[in-house]
Amino acid sequence: MAHNLTPTEAADWAAAELRSMYATVTDWDTALFDQVVLHLAASGQPFGMNQIRQIVPDDACRRAGLYFHALVSHDSLHPNQPQLLRRVGDQPSINPKAHGKRVNLYRLTPAGRRHIEARQAARKQARQQGRAAA
Template sequence: MTTLTPDQAAARARRVLAALGPVPAWTEAVLDQAVLHLGRGGKPFGSNDLRLIVPEDDCRSAGLYLRGLAEFENPVVLRVVDEVVSINPKAHGKKANVYRLTAAGRKHLEERIARRVEQRKAAA
């Protein structure tokens, strides 16, 4: 496995995300809160857990969102710790990663949520 420099990793992330399309801001806000909630206790979680608490429309982007947090965010927000069979019937038994929220990731998500709150207050 080749280790990418931070610049190479950022360029790769931009290419991948551009090809897949962005996660809508509302969906990102919903998933940020759900990931922070699920990951606070230090227990592993994944898209199966999100599927149980997040509206279906937002779940459609969960894979892209989770992968972005695990691979492209700096600091790394999520670490892959396992994989399970997806409970999504459309996945047809496909594997889904299981993640653990990092301490730096918890802080990153809390700050991102706080920025959204401040932006809403300023816009009001």
């Protein structure tokens, strides 16, 4: 990052950096995490990376942080819309490479559930349209 940026230039740079990081989370990853989050949220218990790590393969786990960040950032980027994920605490990571680092625990809000279910429905509709066009 170049030094001496104006606040607007710095914000634009940061937004571009985030977009490039989020681009590494594929549609497949998002579909996988959406399904896992809905499954974990159905228990009514808080969930986070420890629970994701027990379900999702290691290679996909590396992108889960960006997935969660996108849901949490949605709240700050859209302050007039309902919160999608609510942070409710933290716990030590079960990942041995994290050396006990604390990881967030979340609850999926009703708005978050609707958001994820709408994405799932859109993916299903796109698949059906693709099959019909074939």
